[in-house]
Amino acid sequence: MVKEKVLVTSALPYANGPIHLGHLSGAYLPADIYVRYKRLNGDDIIYICGSDEHGAAITISAEKEKVSPQVIIDRFHEANKKAFERFGMSFDNYSRTSLPIHHETARDFFLEFYNRGIFVEKKSLQFYDNEANIFLPDRYVEGTCPKCGNEEARSDECENCGSLYDPSELKNPKSKISGTTPALKETWHYYFPLGKYQPALEKYVDEMNEKYGWKSNVLNYCRGWFKDRLNDRAITRDLDWGIKVPVDSAIGKVIFVWFEAVLGYISSTKDLSLQKNQPELWKKYWQDPKTKYVAFIGKDNVVFHTIIFPAILMAWNEGGKEQYCLPQNVPANEFLNFEGKKFSKSRNWGIDVDDFLNIFEPDLLRYTLAANLPETRDTDFYWKEFQLRNNSELADILGNFINRTFTFVFKHFDGKVPALGKLEKIDEDMMKEISGYPKRVAEFFEKYKIRDGVNEIMNLARDGNKYFNDSEPWKTVKSDKARCGTTLNICLQTIYTLGELFSPVLPFSMEKLFVMLNSKPVKWESCGDTNLKESHQLNQAEILFPKIEDAIIENQINKLGNTKLEEVKKESLISYDDFMKTQLRVAEVVEAEKVVKSEKLLKLKVKLGDEERQVVAGIAKSYEPENLIGKKVVIVANLQPVKLMGLESQGMILAVETESGELQILNVSDLVKNGTRVK
Numbered sequence: 049m050v051k052e053k054v055l056v057t058s059a060l061p062y063a064n065g066p067i068h069l070g071h072l073s074g075a076y077l078p079a080d081i082y083v084r085y086k087r088l089n090g091d092d093i094i095y096i097c098g099s100d101e102h103g104a105a106i107t108i109s110a111e112k113e114k115v116s117p118q119v120i121i122d123r124f125h126e127a128n129k130k131a132f133e134r135f136g137m138s139f140d141n142y143s144r145t146s147l148p149i150h151h152e153t154a155r156d157f158f159l160e161f162y163n164r165g166i167f168v169e170k171k172s173l174q175f176y177d178n179e180a181n182i183f184l185p186d187r188y189v190e191g192t193c194p195k196c197g198n199e200e201a202r203s204d205e206c207e208n209c210g211s212l213y214d215p216s217e218l219k220n221p222k223s224k225i226s227g228t229t230p231a232l233k234e235t236w237h238y239y240f241p242l243g244k245y246q247p248a249l250e251k252y253v254d255e256m257n258e259k260y261g262w263k264s265n266v267l268n269y270c271r272g273w274f275k276d277r278l279n280d281r282a283i284t285r286d287l288d289w290g291i292k293v294p295v296d297s298a299i300g301k302v303i304f305v306w307f308e309a310v311l312g313y314i315s316s317t318k319d320l321s322l323q324k325n326q327p328e329l330w331k332k333y334w335q336d337p338k339t340k341y342v343a344f345i346g347k348d349n350v351v352f353h354t355i356i357f358p359a360i361l362m363a364w365n366e367g368g369k370e371q372y373c374l375p376q377n378v379p380a381n382e383f384l385n386f387e388g389k390k391f392s393k394s395r396n397w398g399i400d401v402d403d404f405l406n407i408f409e410p411d412l413l414r415y416t417l418a419a420n421l422p423e424t425r426d427t428d429f430y431w432k433e434f435q436l437r438n439n440s441e442l443a444d445i446l447g448n449f450i451n452r453t454f455t456f457v458f459k460h461f462d463g464k465v466p467a468l469g470k471l472e473k474i475d476e477d478m479m480k481e482i483s484g485y486p487k488r489v490a491e492f493f494e495k496y497k498i499r500d501g502v503n504e505i506m507n508l509a510r511d512g513n514k515y516f517n518d519s520e521p522w523k524t525v526k527s528d529k530a531r532c533g534t535t536l537n538i539c540l541q542t543i544y545t546l547g548e549l550f551s552p553v554l555p556f557s558m559e560k561l562f563v564m565l566n567s568k569p570v571k572w573e574s575c576g577d578t579n580l581k582e583s584h585q586l587n588q589a590e591i592l593f594p595k596i597e598d599a600i601i602e603n604q605i606n607k608l609g610n611t612k613l614e615e616v617k618k619e620s621l622i623s624y625d626d627f628m629k630t631q632l633r634v635a636e637v638v639e640a641e642k643v644v645k646s647e648k649l650l651k652l653k654v655k656l657g658d659e660e661r662q663v664v665a666g667i668a669k670s671y672e673p674e675n676l677i678g679k680k681v682v683i684v685a686n687l688q689p690v691k692l693m694g695l696e697s698q699g700m701i702l703a704v705e706t707e708s709g710e711l712q713i714l715n716v717s718d719l720v721k722n723g724t725r726v727k
């Protein structure tokens with residue numbers, strides 16, 4: 049069999065939040081299983097990833113916390129790197145785009161295109177916050193998507209439907225900094241002429257699909273974009289945080305993150321080469337036409353990997369210098385939801401990888417996710433299914449088969465592999481069955497049908513149990529010990545094959561299994577052969593998959609949607625003195641009216657003792673103004689005044705949001721005097 053040279057990348061996670069199970073199911077676990085399988089198959093493969101550390105979302109988080117963007121990226125880069133390690137991700141390198149090697153790589157590409165006159169310089173209208181006096185990049189503006197109506201769309205991109213559009217098309221735009229409606233103001237940017245590459249991109253996608261069979265969801269996304277025609281795309285941004293545009297006249301501009309983040313795959317490979325003291329190693333993968341490049345991503349990233357990144361590499365290759373490989377396949381997954389809903393940090397819906405792994409072994413999560421990957425449609429993680437897959441598949445089918453075989457061999461054959469002996473038809477059939485698995489599973493994995501491959505492997509454990517039962521070794525051990533030995537020999541060979549086939553999926557448990565077998569994996573294609581010799585000494589078995597009790601699962605289900613005090617992280621605790629800095633006071637509403645042109649805001653006049661204040665509150669969807677008059681409410685009295693829709697607000701009214709999204713003001717009895725402090 050001809051071995052391949054393979055380059056695998058997984059989407060660079062954004063260093064602005066923790067990894068959750070949905071991410072793992074999309075771009076990471078399937079890639080890791082594929083990579084681990086390819087390594088056992090003897091292919092020459094490297095697996096590249098890292099943190100994406102630029103862009104406006106990071107600066108927004110930094111401003112919210114009043115820290116530098118560096119603090120945010122350091123925190124999430126380290127946390128995500130560690131979470132991936134605990135989950136068993138076997139990256140050859142997990143780099144970060146804040147490294148000098150990445151900045152250098154991005155600047156090289158930029159300057160190459162700039163010097164060749166590829167970019168178009170264009171004036172454009174961009175959202176500008178008149179209160180904060182800054183241009184608002186994509187993520188600083190939120191509004192309604194012109195294509196699908198999603199109300200949390202960004203200025204030029206909708207995460208819900210994946211559309212890209214011009215900022216002027218966004219409906220109801222709002223600045224995330226001041227909450228006001230931003231104005232469109234003129235600026236200039238360099239643009240990458242994506243439209244010019246459309247014919248070449250269409251040809252590329254068709255050719256790759258013909259040769260390597262792209263997934264239909266990926267093809268449909270691509271064809272949708274081609275149908276809408278590709279446009280020039282701004283490649284610079286007015287922003288502080290990021291890679292400075294290496295052109296003197298471009299003051300205050302950085303390279304747009306969509307252009308440089310995908311180059312992070314290349315710079316991460318360069319980073320690996322430097323670590324290995326082989327500075328040219330990266331070229332062996334990126335610039336060899338024999339390389340098979342596979343880019344694993346989630347569906348929200350399709351356009352960047354099937355259109356934008358290939359276009360950037362095509363543009364470079366046209367220059368006639370080194371030639372980069374384009375992705376040969378982009379097996380994008382759909383989304384994983386959690387118990388029927390989208391993951392949401394703010395609603396406490398879902399679980400972080402770290403929290404999960406504090407309670408359960410990583411292999412249990414890997415198996416549950418792998419057996420239910422969203423390869424063709426969105427799927428869900430359910431706690432009950434997690435328990436069921438562990439208890440009835442890992443424990444009852446795989447674990448039980450291993451355990452009963454080892455118990456028998458230790459009890460009756462001193463823990464040594466019995467002789468294969470004389471084969472009957474049932475034995476020959478089973479051996480033939482075992483030997484068919486490695487090739488069949490490989491065929492699934494080679495087509496990126498990871499879920500089907502994983503479910504197929506579990507069938508071998510089912511076959512093993514059936515063979516054990518049909519052969520009745522508990523009877524033959526008394527009547528015909530050699531016959532019993534034959535059965536157990538074949539059961540052990542089955543376990544060996546299972547150990548190897550499951551290694552990419554359950555790396556931690558299968559490592560333990562190979563210790564029990566006192567053996568090591570062989571080349572993938574040989575793992576269905578007779579690999580354990582007669583009299584080979586085994587090690588004592590341990591239980592690989594204990595059952596999960598109902599109470600543990602119930603506990604997790606009960607936690608969903610609640611944010612309990614005990615879960616408030618220690619570092620976010622404040623002292624009594626800190627709390628007392630906040631002046632909460634009782635106030636009486638004396639006037640209330642709607643703010644013109646705003647759906648959300650009410651303008652209130654409240655009395656605090658003798659003092660009267662104007663407060664603008666976002667409660668118009670939940671309260672009619674007239675119903676508020678005379679109500680006693682709690683306000684934050686020493687909050688810095690802010691302007692909302694041009695109106696000054698001198699305080700904030702405390703309210704809670706119900707599950708249906710309705711706001712309820714905290715009420716105080718009429719007997720309490722205005723101005724009374726709440727503490």
Ligand SMILES: [Zn+2]
Nearest residue numbers: 193196206209
């Ligand atoms: Zn949309």
